[in-house]
Amino acid sequence: MLIVQKFGGTSVGDLECIQNVANRIAQTVAQGHTVVAVVSAMSGETNKLVSYAEHFSDNPVRAEVDMLLSSGERVTASLLAIALNEMGHKATSMTGRRAGILTNSWHTKARIEHIDPTIMHTALDDGNIIVVAGFQGIAEDGRVTTLGRGGSDLSAVAIAGALKANLCEIYTDVEGIYTTDPRIEPNARKIDKISYDEMLELASLGAKVLQTRSVEMAKKLNVNLVTRSSFSNAEGTLITNEEDIMEQALVSGIALDKNQARVSMRGVVDRPGIASDIFTALAKSGVNVDMIIQTVGYDGTTHLGFTVPTTEIGDAKNIVQIFIDNNEVQEAEYDDSICKVSVVGVGMKSHTGVAAKGFSTMADENINIMMISTSEIKISMIIEEKYAELAVRSLHSTYELEK
Amino acid sequence: MLIVQKFGGTSVGDLECIQNVANRIAQTVAQGHTVVAVVSAMSGETNKLVSYAEHFSDNPVRAEVDMLLSSGERVTASLLAIALNEMGHKATSMTGRRAGILTNSWHTKARIEHIDPTIMHTALDDGNIIVVAGFQGIAEDGRVTTLGRGGSDLSAVAIAGALKANLCEIYTDVEGIYTTDPRIEPNARKIDKISYDEMLELASLGAKVLQTRSVEMAKKLNVNLVTRSSFSNAEGTLITNEEDIMEQALVSGIALDKNQARVSMRGVVDRPGIASDIFTALAKSGVNVDMIIQTVGYDGTTHLGFTVPTTEIGDAKNIVQIFIDNNEVQEAEYDDSICKVSVVGVGMKSHTGVAAKGFSTMADENINIMMISTSEIKISMIIEEKYAELAVRSLHSTYELEK
Numbered sequence: 001m002l003i004v005q006k007f008g009g010t011s012v013g014d015l016e017c018i019q020n021v022a023n024r025i026a027q028t029v030a031q032g033h034t035v036v037a038v039v040s041a042m043s044g045e046t047n048k049l050v051s052y053a054e055h056f057s058d059n060p061v062r063a064e065v066d067m068l069l070s071s072g073e074r075v076t077a078s079l080l081a082i083a084l085n086e087m088g089h090k091a092t093s094m095t096g097r098r099a100g101i102l103t104n105s106w107h108t109k110a111r112i113e114h115i116d117p118t119i120m121h122t123a124l125d126d127g128n129i130i131v132v133a134g135f136q137g138i139a140e141d142g143r144v145t146t147l148g149r150g151g152s153d154l155s156a157v158a159i160a161g162a163l164k165a166n167l168c169e170i171y172t173d174v175e176g177i178y179t180t181d182p183r184i185e186p187n188a189r190k191i192d193k194i195s196y197d198e199m200l201e202l203a204s205l206g207a208k209v210l211q212t213r214s215v216e217m218a219k220k221l222n223v224n225l226v227t228r229s230s231f232s233n234a235e236g237t238l239i240t241n242e243e244d245i246m247e248q249a250l251v252s253g254i255a256l257d258k259n260q261a262r263v264s265m266r267g268v269v270d271r272p273g274i275a276s277d278i279f280t281a282l283a284k285s286g287v288n289v290d291m292i293i294q295t296v297g298y299d300g301t302t303h304l305g306f307t308v309p310t311t312e313i314g315d316a317k318n319i320v321q322i323f324i325d326n327n328e329v330q331e332a333e334y335d336d337s338i339c340k341v342s343v344v345g346v347g348m349k350s351h352t353g354v355a356a357k358g359f360s361t362m363a364d365e366n367i368n369i370m371m372i373s374t375s376e377i378k379i380s381m382i383i384e385e386k387y388a389e390l391a392v393r394s395l396h397s398t399y400e401l402e403k
Numbered sequence: 404m405l406i407v408q409k410f411g412g413t414s415v416g417d418l419e420c421i422q423n424v425a426n427r428i429a430q431t432v433a434q435g436h437t438v439v440a441v442v443s444a445m446s447g448e449t450n451k452l453v454s455y456a457e458h459f460s461d462n463p464v465r466a467e468v469d470m471l472l473s474s475g476e477r478v479t480a481s482l483l484a485i486a487l488n489e490m491g492h493k494a495t496s497m498t499g500r501r502a503g504i505l506t507n508s509w510h511t512k513a514r515i516e517h518i519d520p521t522i523m524h525t526a527l528d529d530g531n532i533i534v535v536a537g538f539q540g541i542a543e544d545g546r547v548t549t550l551g552r553g554g555s556d557l558s559a560v561a562i563a564g565a566l567k568a569n570l571c572e573i574y575t576d577v578e579g580i581y582t583t584d585p586r587i588e589p590n591a592r593k594i595d596k597i598s599y600d601e602m603l604e605l606a607s608l609g610a611k612v613l614q615t616r617s618v619e620m621a622k623k624l625n626v627n628l629v630t631r632s633s634f635s636n637a638e639g640t641l642i643t644n645e646e647d648i649m650e651q652a653l654v655s656g657i658a659l660d661k662n663q664a665r666v667s668m669r670g671v672v673d674r675p676g677i678a679s680d681i682f683t684a685l686a687k688s689g690v691n692v693d694m695i696i697q698t699v700g701y702d703g704t705t706h707l708g709f710t711v712p713t714t715e716i717g718d719a720k721n722i723v724q725i726f727i728d729n730n731e732v733q734e735a736e737y738d739d740s741i742c743k744v745s746v747v748g749v750g751m752k753s754h755t756g757v758a759a760k761g762f763s764t765m766a767d768e769n770i771n772i773m774m775i776s777t778s779e780i781k782i783s784m785i786i787e788e789k790y791a792e793l794a795v796r797s798l799h800s801t802y803e804l805e806k
Contacts, residue, residue, distance in 0.1 A: 015458045022459075052482055055418045057489040064488070067481035067496050071474035078470035079455055085467070086460040093470050098545065119545075142501065142522075 001166040002034045002124075006134065006156035009043035010173045011230035012076045018042075021171075021230065022083035025129060029089065034124060036163065038134040038156040039080060041072025062107035063143055066136075069108075070096070070144045073133035073152070081131045091129040094119070096144065099130075100162075101137035101155060103145045110137060110145035112154060112217075115162035124163075132159060150211030157214050161221030168223050171230035172209055176237030177202065179401040180254040185393050187402035191252060192235070195242040198252045201344040201378045215239065242346055250347030250354060251399040256392050257340040258385060260290070261313040262370070263320060267330025268302040274328060275304060281319045287312045290340070291373045291382060301330070307371065307382060310336050338370065339388045342380040343395055355379045361398045367391055404569040405437045405527075409537065409559035412446035413576045414633035415479045421445075424574075424633065425486035428532060432492065437527060439566065441537040441559040442483060444475025465510035469539070469549045472511075473499070476536035476555070484534045494532040497522070499547065502533075503565075504540035504558060506548045513540060513548035515557060515620075518565035527566075535562060553614030560617050564624030571626050574633035575612055579640030580605065582804040583657040588796050590805035594655060595638070598645040601655045604747040604781045618642065645749055653750030653757060654802040657795050660743040661788060663693070664716040665773065666723060670733025671705040677731060678707060684722045690715045693743075694776045694785060704733070710774065710785060713739050741773065742791045745783040746798055758782045764801045770794055 005028065007021050025035050049068050053060040077093040084091035100116030123130050134152030139145050147154050153170055160168035175190055177199065182188040194202075196219035203212045209227050218225040218239065228236025242248075268274060275294065282289055293305045308316050313336060323329040348354045358379055362369050367390070371382035383391055396402065408431065410424050428438050443449075452471050456463040480496040487494035503519030526533050537555030542548050550557050556573055563571035578593055580602065585591040597605075599622035606615045612630050621628040621642065631639025645651075671677060678697065685692055696708045711719050716739060726732040751757045761782055765772050770793070774785035786794055799805065 015455060019459070049478065052418060052478070053485055056422070056482060056486040060485040061488045064481040064484045064496055067477055067498075068485075071477040074470055074474045074477075075452065075455070078467040079459060081467045082456055082463040082471075083459040085464045093467055095470075095547075144498075 002036070002163060003028060004036045004038060004156050004160040004163070004165045004168040006038040006152060006168070006170045007040065007230060008152060008170075008172055009040045009046070011171050012039055012041075012080070013043040015079070018076065018079050019083055022080055022087060024230065025084060026087055026089060029129065036120065036124070036130045036132065036159060036165070037080065038132045038152055038159060039073060039076040040134050040152040041069075042076055045072040045075070066107045066144050066146045069146050070133070070136040073135050077131045077133040084129055084131070089129055090127050091131060092123055093131045093133065094123070095133050096136035096155070097138045099132045099155075099159060101158065103137035103139055103147070105139035105141065105143075105145065107139075107143075107145055109148035110139065112137060112147065112158050115158050117159075117162045120159070120163060150214055153211055153214040154217060157217045157221065157223050157225065160223045161217070166224065167226060168218065169226045169228060169236070170210065170214075171228060173229060173231060174209060174227075175229045175232060175234045176227050177209060177239075177253070179252070180392055180396050181256060184256065184389050185254075185396045187396065189402055190234075191237050193238045193240065193245045194252050195245060195346050196239060197242065197377055198344050198346055199239045201342065201375070202253055202255050210239075248347050249345060250351055251343055251345035251401065253344050254392050254395045254399075254401065255342045255344060256388055257342070258388060259310045260307050260338055260340045260382065261310045261316075261334065261336035262305060262307050262338050262382065263313075263316055264303065264305045264333045264335070265320060265323075265329045266301065266303050266332070268304045269328040270302060271328075278304070278319070278323060279306075281322070282316060285315050285319055287316050287319065291371045291380070293371050305371065307338070307340070337385045338382055339385045340380050340382055341388065341391045341395065342378055343399065344378050345399075346377050348379075349376050357398055358395060361394050362391065365390055365394050405439070405566060406431060407439045407441060407559050407563040407566070407568045407571040408574065409441040409555060409572065410443065410574045410633060411555060412443045412449070414574050415442055415444075415483070416446040418482070421479065421482050422486055425483060425490060427633065428487065429490055429492060432532065439523065439527070439533045439535065439562060439568070440483065441535045441555055441562060442476060442479040443537050443555040444472075445479055448475040448478070466546055469510045469547050472549050473536070473539040473547045476538050480534045480536040487532055487534070492532055493530050494534060495526055496534045496536065497526070498536050499539035499558065500541045502535045502558075502562065504561065506540035506542055506550070508542035508544065508546075508548065510542075510546075510548055512551035513542065515540060515550065515561045518561050520562075520565045523562070523566060553617055556614055556617040557620060560620045560624065560626050560628065563626045564620070569627065570629060571621065572629045572631060572639070573613065573617075574631060576632060576634060577612060577630075578632045578635060578637045579630050580612060580642075580656070582655070583795055583799050584659060587659065587792050588799045590799065592805055593637075594640050596641045596643065596648045597655050598648060598749050599642060600645065600780055601747050601749055602642045604745065604778070605656055605658050613642075651750050652748060653754055654746055654748035654804065656747050657798045657802075657804065658745045658747060659791055659795050660745070661791060662713045663710050663741055663743045663785065664713045664719075664737065664739035665708060665710050665741050665785065666716075666719055667706065667708045667736045667738070668723060668726075668732045669700075669704065669706050669735070671707045672731040673705060674731075681707070681722070681726060682709075684725070685711075685719060688718050688722055690719050690722065694774045694783070696774050708774065710741070710743070740788045741785055742788045743783050743785055744791065744794045744798065745781055746802065747781050748802075749780050751782075752779050760801055761798060764797050765794065768793055768797050
């Protein structure tokens with residue numbers, strides 16, 4: 001098999017870690033596989049370089065920041081190639097440029113536009129292990145770019161897609177994707193297989209192992225993605241097509257997001273377009289509104305509630321105040337002691353009663369549900385933050401995820 | 404004027420130093436000049452990276468070492484560009500690749516084969532200050548190469564040649580080239596102008612400011628080279644064509660090399676080709692023989708003496724021992740308590756008696772001259788090491804270099 005293996009910053013945190021990574025690659029090769037490794041900078045390096053740039057400027061020129069940051073991955077890639085050669089393997093490092101990663105010119109957050117795998121194919125044909133410096137590419141003008149947060153994962157997935165690799169393994173410091181956070185529910189179980197869509201819901205809901213961008217790209221390029229630990233030999237979690245998963249679990253996991261705040265506006269004026277005006281103003285000032293609820297009170301006035309990330313509550317307040325000052329909203333309340341609990345599973349598509357089961361679990365625990373939103377494969381509930389752990393454990397048990 | 408300014412590791416040793424370099428470039432620009440800066444890695448960085456590579460291998464793959472080491476200059480170049488932009492200048496960093504530095508593929512000690520200044524010309528036409536990552540280029544196969552010791556100086560000289568710059572300034576931590584080592588002779592004077600050929604003699608004789616390679620390239624490309632201090636505004640030393648120096652000093656400087664050892668072989672067998680055999684064997688084992696002296700003793704046997712760098716005396720002993728074992732040499736003596744004092748000056752070409760003056764100075768001080776070698780512009784003498792400083796001071800005074 002052709003396997004792309006991606007090792008993040010903690011996996012290549014120091015020279016000993018890099019040697020461990022070399023050993024793991026050698027082990028994979030010994031099993032008869034062909035390996036393309038993708039590496040991040042040693043942990044702490046990128047932050048150090050960023051602090052250097054900030055010494056000179058609060059807003060350093062982005063193209064120069066890319067030139068600066070891209071040096072970190074070069075160091076790891078070349079050291080890993082040196083280690084592999086010392087172990088008797090033929091290995092060659094490649095920059096993003098040599099790996100053919102072509103991006104647009106949005107420096108510090110570039111998007112991959114195309115991969116030209118010609119040089120990689122030649123190197124593989126020559127029997128090389130390839131070690132690619134992740135997180136970087138080149139723009140059309142030939143300057144180096146970086147891909148933003150989670151960029152090395154993206155490099156790996158894009159390379160796996162371009163090379164039609166059988167597998168793209170993302171090595172981190174956790175063993176895979178769990179049915180819920182094991183620190184909350186000790187009975188949480190590692191998931192063996194999960195669909196791209198479920199993973200996308202779990203990723204955006206706070207499972208920090210994989211960035212949404214990488215899962216989206218894996219889905220688009222049809223890349224079999226595995227997350228696993230670089231510190232153990234345990235099998236990880238395979239993220240793949242729904243069709244390739246034989247036995248679908250009804251529910252795959254429970255996600256918790258405490259970074260939520262609620263805005264409740266009372267006495268919203270009753271004119272056409274008022275909701276549109278408010279949410280357009282919020283969007284323009286960069287506030288990411290998640291759930292929205294509208295109710296008409298017994299007295300005929302409208303209530304409008306919505307949730308935003310806690311970090312954006314200040315901006316939301318400023319916007320709402322404008323509508324209060326214009327007498328279009330009577331008053332507003334802000335509450336950041338809430339959280340969002342979500343039940344994710346493709347099985348919901350075909351089975352009825354999954355949502356109802358969740359609601360009655362909340363009722364059994366006397367937990368009030370403030371807001372609800374649903375998709376084909378997800379139910380999200382806003383509840384008081386103090387019930388967060390209880391809700392997660394109860395739902396985990398209700399859907400028998402420990403089994 | 405178009406000025407190439409090269410800043411070495413100590414000049415960019417930390418973030419404050421880099422800011423100072425930015426200030427100096429800004430000052431040069433304010434005087435109406437166009438600047439292309441060439442920078443080394445921050446001091447200590449290259450050694451750190453080398454130690455990383457050596458952690459994995461005693462003999463790391465050279466192409467990977469180049470990938471590794473070339474990251475250091477990228478960091479300095481991008482930081483300097485960030486600092487210059489913050490100061491309101493338009494500045495862009497360039498890797499060796501973008502600067503068009505094409506080399507052969509001798510990784511870790513590549514030779515510059517050609518410079519393609521197209522991208523640099525475009526950037527200059529757009530009003531940019533260019534900051535080039537020194538010490539690096541690319542080979543024909545597109546992989547990064549490094550230029551070995553003194554590589555950033557070479558980058559600067561080659562770029563100055565390709566851009567037909569008016570001046571190539573090499574900034575170091577000393578103010579220029581001195582008539583002799585000021586720690587030995589406090590009256591040593593900074594030289595204002597010196598010819599390429601004199602500088603070559605001084606460089607190879609131990610003046611550590613400039614590598615021979617850089618001076619040779621400056622001579623070949625007709626680049627006006629200046630060495631000066633990055634920590635003061637003092638004018639440095641201009642190294643240029645002999646023809647461009649109006650008033651030639653008879654003698655330009657006195658060089659001292661203590662890293663010398665002498666081998667004296669007595670009773671060398673009298674057969675044709677014996678000297679050739681000995682020196683061929685020495686060359687093959689990598690011993691750099693400098694001076695050679697052959698005398699026929701009163702008893703008819705031949706004495707053969709030569710000097711080598713102190714570090715190579717062990718290898719020399721091994722070779723000589725073979726000839727002793729073969730009964731072709733009777734015995735040998737080794738002496739590392741010697742040194743080489745050299746008088747350098749283009750004036751010697753046209754003036755007679757310069758050498759004689761030096762010999763009589765030695766006689767006046769009762770210093771025995773063991774060996775002598777001369778070229779058109781240099782006289783070198785081997786003397787006992789204990790007289791080194793006395794000889795330098797006396798010669799400095801004899802040739803009135805303090806004036």
